[in-house]
Amino acid sequence: LTIAALGLVSTGPRRCRAQVTWGPGPLHLADEDDLGNQQRLHDLLRRAYFMDYGVEGRAAHALMPAMQAEIDDFRGRVEAGPALALAVAMAKYHFSWYQEDSAEMDVESVEDAGNLMYTSIQFSGCNRPDLPIDVFFQRMCNARWPFVVMLFSELGRDFAERYLTEQAAANLEKAVIAFDEMKRLPYYAQFVHWQGPYDVSFNEEWYPGASPAGPIWDTAVVPLAQALEANFEVIAAELASIVERGIFDRLHFDGVRAEGRDSAPGGGWRAVELLSVESSAWDTAACREAPSTCALLASRPELRGCQHAGAALVRLQPG
Secondary structure (H helix, E strand, O other): OOOEEEEEEOOOOOOEEEEOOOOOOEEEEOOOOOOHHHHHHHHHHHHHOOOOOOOOOOOOOOHHHHHHHHHHHOOOOOOHHHHHHHHHHHHHHHOOHHHHHHEEOOOOHHHHHHHHHHHHHHHHOOOOOOOOOHHHHHOOHHHHHHHHHHHHHHHHHHHOOOOHHHHHHHHHHHHHHHHHHHHHHHHHOOOOOOHHHHOOOOOHHHOOOOOOOOOEEHHHHHHHHHHHHHHHHHHHHHHHHHOOOOOOOHHHOOOOOOOOOOOOOOOEEEEEEEEOOOOOOOHHHHHHHHHHHHHHHHHOOOOOOOOOOEEEEEEEEEO
16 A cells, blocks of 8 residues: 655756645645645645544554655655655654654654755755845744754664663764754854753744743743733633543544654644644634633734644643
8 A cells, every 4th residue: 555656757957846646636746845845745644644543533543554655765766856855854753753653762764854854954055154044934944953953862862861872972963063053054143042952942933032941931931821821720621621521532533633753652642632733713623612712822922823823732641
């Protein structure tokens, strides 16, 4: 079983197209637009990942073997078509972070994702100090660099925790090299307190000057956190009602899920999506059960009008 068929079609001396024929319609991958490639491949794989999810209340992902084969096939095409590097890197990040039926990191996949992300940086010109800042953002350079640093940092940490010192040192060195190259770019001059890979924070761009100490943030500099704390009793009461009526799992399966396998191993957590990344409307089944929570979040400027916002109630497994 395969979920996509890929064929190269020549369209001129400078461009070519790859057509994926699985899904609701043809999916065209370009030899220049790597961001478009990434979005299209991710949408394809996400649909496959959740195709049978929730059927009869089962958390099954029957197409995973076919997805992995498809990712491997695309990986084999990167050398000839580097515009696929970003797409394959993110596919491995989202769907191959953990080994099958395990909480163990798939170290080969994560390392390959890091190398591919760095390839995408070179392909897109994100390593150029003279790249105009508007182009830097258009090409998502501000996301690619932290991803490279994060991937190699987490890989090094995983090896270190298993006392595999040689592999840990090699990957942590890659993280430092990528971090140092990133910090030499003009955009990152503002983050003077980023002195090493573990100082990097994706969210800090949204809250300039916050300067968090690791994962701990001062709520005084995060207005959304203040709003959540101020409305804790309302949110907690609606969540308690969902849990007490035993409908948390049903709402989870009713929702359109944005996460792949990168956030937690199987069963590590379960989310009830209030706002799906596929829709900007607060009209989910979960919002009908938690109307005050959704009204509060819908009123927030951090979420209002954002095309890729998401909000969820998350249940973590103990341990």
